[in-house]
Amino acid sequence: MSILIKGGRVIDPGRFVGTVDVLIDNGKISAIGPNLSAPVEARTIHASGKLVMPGFVDLHVHFREPGFEYKETIQSGSAAAVAGGFTTVCCMPNTNPVNDNQAVTEFMLERSRLAGLANVLPIGAITKGSEGKELAEIGDLRRSGCVAISDDGKPVMNSLVMRRAMEYALAFDLAVVDHCEDLHLAEGGCMNEGLISTELGLPGIPAAAEDVMVARNLSLSELTGARLHLAHISTAGSVRMVREAKGRGIQVTAEACPHHFMLTEELVRGYNTHAKMNPPLRTWTDVHAIKEGLRDGTIDVIATDHAPHATQEKQQDFTEAPFGIVGLETALPLTLGLVEEGVLSLEQAVQKLTSAPAAAFGLNKGTLAVGADADVVIVDQYEQWEVDPSKFRSKSRNTPFAGWKVKGRVTVTIVGGRVVFEAGVTEQ
Amino acid sequence: MTSPTNKPTERKDEKLIMDAGDISRAMMRIAHEIVERNKGVKNLTLVGIRTGGVYLAHRLVKRIQSIEGVQVPIGELDITLYRDDLALRKDQPILRKTSVPFDMTNKVVVLVDDVLFTGRTIRAAMDSLMDLGRPEEIQLAVLVDRGHRQLPIKANYIGKNLPTSRDEQVQVLLEEDGEDDRVVILKA
Amino acid sequence: MSLKRKDLLSLASLSADEITLILETADSFKEVTGREIKKVPALRGKTVVNLFFEPSTRTRTSFELAAKRLSADVINFAPSSSSVVKGETLLDTARNIEAMQADIIVLRHSSAGAAETLANGVKSSVINAGDGWHEHPTQALLDLYTIRQRGMSFKGLRVAIVGDVSHSRVARSNIYALVKLGAEVRLVGPPTMMPCGVEKLGPKVYHHMDEGLRDVNVIMMLRLQLERQGRALFPTIREYSRLYGLTADRVRLADTGVIVMHPGPINRGVEIAPEVADSLSSVILDQVANGVAVRMGILYLMSGANS
Numbered sequence: 001m002s003i004l005i006k007g008g009r010v011i012d013p014g015r016f017v018g019t020v021d022v023l024i025d026n027g028k029i030s031a032i033g034p035n036l037s038a039p040v041e042a043r044t045i046h047a048s049g050k051l052v053m054p055g056f057v058d059l060h061v062h063f064r065e066p067g068f069e070y071k072e073t074i075q076s077g078s079a080a081a082v083a084g085g086f087t088t089v090c091c092m093p094n095t096n097p098v099n100d101n102q103a104v105t106e107f108m109l110e111r112s113r114l115a116g117l118a119n120v121l122p123i124g125a126i127t128k129g130s131e132g133k134e135l136a137e138i139g140d141l142r143r144s145g146c147v148a149i150s151d152d153g154k155p156v157m158n159s160l161v162m163r164r165a166m167e168y169a170l171a172f173d174l175a176v177v178d179h180c181e182d183l184h185l186a187e188g189g190c191m192n193e194g195l196i197s198t199e200l201g202l203p204g205i206p207a208a209a210e211d212v213m214v215a216r217n218l219s220l221s222e223l224t225g226a227r228l229h230l231a232h233i234s235t236a237g238s239v240r241m242v243r244e245a246k247g248r249g250i251q252v253t254a255e256a257c258p259h260h261f262m263l264t265e266e267l268v269r270g271y272n273t274h275a276k277m278n279p280p281l282r283t284w285t286d287v288h289a290i291k292e293g294l295r296d297g298t299i300d301v302i303a304t305d306h307a308p309h310a311t312q313e314k315q316q317d318f319t320e321a322p323f324g325i326v327g328l329e330t331a332l333p334l335t336l337g338l339v340e341e342g343v344l345s346l347e348q349a350v351q352k353l354t355s356a357p358a359a360a361f362g363l364n365k366g367t368l369a370v371g372a373d374a375d376v377v378i379v380d381q382y383e384q385w386e387v388d389p390s391k392f393r394s395k396s397r398n399t400p401f402a403g404w405k406v407k408g409r410v411t412v413t414i415v416g417g418r419v420v421f422e423a424g425v426t427e428q
Numbered sequence: 429m430t431s432p433t434n435k436p437t438e439r440k441d442e443k444l445i446m447d448a449g450d451i452s453r454a455m456m457r458i459a460h461e462i463v464e465r466n467k468g469v470k471n472l473t474l475v476g477i478r479t480g481g482v483y484l485a486h487r488l489v490k491r492i493q494s495i496e497g498v499q500v501p502i503g504e505l506d507i508t509l510y511r512d513d514l515a516l517r518k519d520q521p522i523l524r525k526t527s528v529p530f531d532m533t534n535k536v537v538v539l540v541d542d543v544l545f546t547g548r549t550i551r552a553a554m555d556s557l558m559d560l561g562r563p564e565e566i567q568l569a570v571l572v573d574r575g576h577r578q579l580p581i582k583a584n585y586i587g588k589n590l591p592t593s594r595d596e597q598v599q600v601l602l603e604e605d606g607e608d609d610r611v612v613i614l615k616a
Numbered sequence: 617m618s619l620k621r622k623d624l625l626s627l628a629s630l631s632a633d634e635i636t637l638i639l640e641t642a643d644s645f646k647e648v649t650g651r652e653i654k655k656v657p658a659l660r661g662k663t664v665v666n667l668f669f670e671p672s673t674r675t676r677t678s679f680e681l682a683a684k685r686l687s688a689d690v691i692n693f694a695p696s697s698s699s700v701v702k703g704e705t706l707l708d709t710a711r712n713i714e715a716m717q718a719d720i721i722v723l724r725h726s727s728a729g730a731a732e733t734l735a736n737g738v739k740s741s742v743i744n745a746g747d748g749w750h751e752h753p754t755q756a757l758l759d760l761y762t763i764r765q766r767g768m769s770f771k772g773l774r775v776a777i778v779g780d781v782s783h784s785r786v787a788r789s790n791i792y793a794l795v796k797l798g799a800e801v802r803l804v805g806p807p808t809m810m811p812c813g814v815e816k817l818g819p820k821v822y823h824h825m826d827e828g829l830r831d832v833n834v835i836m837m838l839r840l841q842l843e844r845q846g847r848a849l850f851p852t853i854r855e856y857s858r859l860y861g862l863t864a865d866r867v868r869l870a871d872t873g874v875i876v877m878h879p880g881p882i883n884r885g886v887e888i889a890p891e892v893a894d895s896l897s898s899v900i901l902d903q904v905a906n907g908v909a910v911r912m913g914i915l916y917l918m919s920g921a922n923s
Contacts, residue, residue: 193812194812194813195812195813195816195817197811197812198811198812198813198817199788199817200728200729201728201729201748201749201750201751201785201788202728202729202749202750203749204812206812270732271728271729271732312705315705315707316705317725317727317729317730317733318728318733319726319727319728319729506644508658509644509648509656509657509658509686509916510656510657510658514658514659514919514920515660515662515919515920517920518920519619519620520916520917520919520920522640522641523641523644523645523913523916524644525643525644526644526647526648527647555657559653559655559656560651560653
């Protein structure tokens with residue numbers, strides 16, 4: 001089966017930008033150039049006026065399977081991913097049981113194969129049960145298919161354990177991903193600490209809870225030489241420290257989420273549980289710093305931290321409701337918003353969704369080079385639409401962007417040479 | 429608001445029913461009737477219903493004092509909490525203070541109000557009085573009785589009987605509120 | 617002027633005029649509570665539900681008495697924590713109660729914002745009887761009523777609020793209201809007990825008790841949550857008491873006519889010395905007595921707001 005994508009504006013970050021055709025054959029990119037002719041049996045997709053890009057790579061999603069299938073499954077999460085243009089997603093290990101062993105990893109990969117939509121790549125736990133005490137069998141996790149390690153929402157508080165994890169992971173060339181949060185400083189908190197948390201009487205999470213862990217992790221990375229990846233940084237302090245560390249040649253990559261460059265803590269007013277996430281929405285100062293970090297390359301990657309929760313969970317009172325929002329189906333237009341705003345060039349924006357995340361985890365993804373896996377997304381950059389959670393492919397509806405009028409929509413998503421999503425067509 | 433006491437000319441949207449002189453004479457007559465009916469002022473007390481009734485009660489106390497030389501005890505009643513339409517209203521009316529600074533037990537209480545209409549206010553006032561004490565007898569004095577009773581209530585002392593239609597608005601305007609004393613029917 | 621609101625959730629959202637209206641309305645009910653028959657029929661046929669997720673005998677009893685004196689039917693509902701575990705949300709519980717045709721729900725909950733969440737989900741009027749660290753509007757209103765009862769006017773009044781402001785809903789409600797009414801509000805306590813950015817709401821923060829109390833007209837003591845000892849807010853009760861306990865000597869630093877308030881229950885000998893709690897300047901029992909009148913006023917004003 002071949003596919004010829006004709007006449008689109010191709011953006012292959014760092015390699016090529018221009019209006020050419022893309023030919024896909026046997027699941028790989030087989031040719032790229034002007035006026036390609038299609039083999040007889042090829043399907044032709046006309047993409048003139050549209051953007052043709054490598055499929056997006058999300059380093060940070062929660063697909064909740066095994067254990068919390070009522071929130072999301074690998075099937076529903078993958079459907080949401082490809083609808084949002086993501087062809088590769090990396091799943092955090094905070095499932096039940098925790099993905100700290102080969103059996104869970106293989107289970108997830110098997111579910112992904114059955115779903116047959118996106119490439120679902122598991123991230124293994126750093127410590128057994130993500131309890132922060134004993135290292136998980138990281139070598140085994142790597143062998144069975146994990147692409148990075150992280151204890152995500154239960155960050156490793158013990159700095160010695162973190163040091164050993166970083167050292168040990170070096171043997172497998174695995175990125176160590178940390179959700180930077182000092183659990184003591186953040187204890188009980190449910191929004192950014194500041195005047196608004198004072199007014200609302202909600203326990204706060206100070207920016208320092210993130211900053212101190214970013215500082216620690218950077219020091220440990222410097223000490224060990226590990227490949228450190230900082231998940232969803234949200235504070236001006238984090239951006240400043242990462243910038244400084246990169247300047248000194250420390251190996252670190254960092255990601256930011258759309259909600260952290262689009263929204264502030266103001267949204268919590270009215271005890272809006274769709275504004276509850278961890279790290280919390282911060283201040284305008286932080287939003288500006290995140291944008292500046294994205295612009296100057298301090299922040300390499302845009303990730304969604306797609307965190308589905310059932311409606312009844314988000315209907316609880318603010319302190320009881322769980323942290324997190326879904327993001328896969330809104331990330332593209334929100335990122336294109338940064339292009340419109342002049343923060344990023346279009347190529348930079350695409351890079352932060354494709355080649356940069358692939359490079360951070362050493363994935364062979366995020367490019368349209370001849371011979372690469374044919375993971376491609378075709379986007380109508382100008383299509384306007386209104387975010388309607390009831391239309392999400394995800395099982396969950398927890399988004400603060402409901403009702404937003406946004407611009408930029410996926411028309412076709414191709415994974416491994418197969419069309420897995422087409423706008424207006426209900427997928428199988 | 430210190431307009432001269434000469435006869436007020438009829439204002440544009442009002443039909444004048446009683447002027448200051450009419451009101452004054454009616455109050456004097458009622459004062460006499462109260463004293464006569466109660467054979468003096470022993471055990472006599474007055475309670476005005478807010479807001480107009482309180483002003484009239486104070487006037488009656490003065491007039492009774494000029495007749496009998498005794499100042500009878502006076503109380504002020506806000507009947508809001510006893511209204512029968514509270515549950516139907518969207519916004520609750522402003523409450524004013526109730527103050528009946530004497531023991532009503534074995535006393536004659538003359539309730540004083542400006543206009544007697546459906547009788548519902550008087551029902552509320554009587555319930556309120558019964559919660560405040562146990563008067564021996566309750567009598568009712570009003571400046572205007574405009575008819576259309578919805579409850580079996582009758583005044584003992586009436587300044588003026590005024591036949592009205594049900595949707596007309598009768599207003600008693602008094603100096604205490606910065607108005608010239610007068611009773612009017614508002615024109616639609 | 618009337619209170620055109622379905623709910624009473626916070627004092628932050630009330631205007632100075634609305635606060636004054638509530639205090640004036642409470643005056644009328646103060647008279648009612650002084651009668652031999654302390655009952656009026658204003659809320660006859662209405663149902664008031666006390667929904668208390670946190671135990672609080674004092675506030676609950678005060679609301680219950682207030683509602684009964686207005687002739688409302690009162691139901692006390694204390695959901696066991698087990699029903700929360702079973703997965704019933706606050707809204708589920710409240711909708712069940714609403715189905716019993718509750719006109720007013722009085723809610724006490726350990727989570728900030730619970731009252732607002734509830735109010736958005738039900739047609740009944742909701743009165744916040746304390747939500748987490750957020751607000752406790754009826755307590756602050758009775759505090760204000762007690763101050764006014766002493767003939768003090770709020771404009772320029774110097775009020776010291778002493779203790780753990782961070783974790784106090786009573787303090788927040790009082791701060792909002794007193795600032796709106798023109799008082800000079802001082803917060804006194806260690807920096808560990810002062811919430812982030814609180815000075816932007818109007819008050820001035822003092823870390824030294826003697827300085828904070830100088831020439832104040834009102835001292836509001838907050839209850840010290842003893843279980844917070846050692847949790848890094850303060851080292852020991854002994855030290856806290858020495859630094860921030862209200863003693864007779866310290867009362868003398870304040871204005872001569874100073875009144876001492878406490879939302880109760882008091883820790884005698886911890887935040888307040890027994891001789892101060894029992895002194896002439898203490899109005900702690902007046903606060904309790906006024907609580908019923910103020911809550912009657914609030915229930916009355918809320919009773920007509922929906923339908």
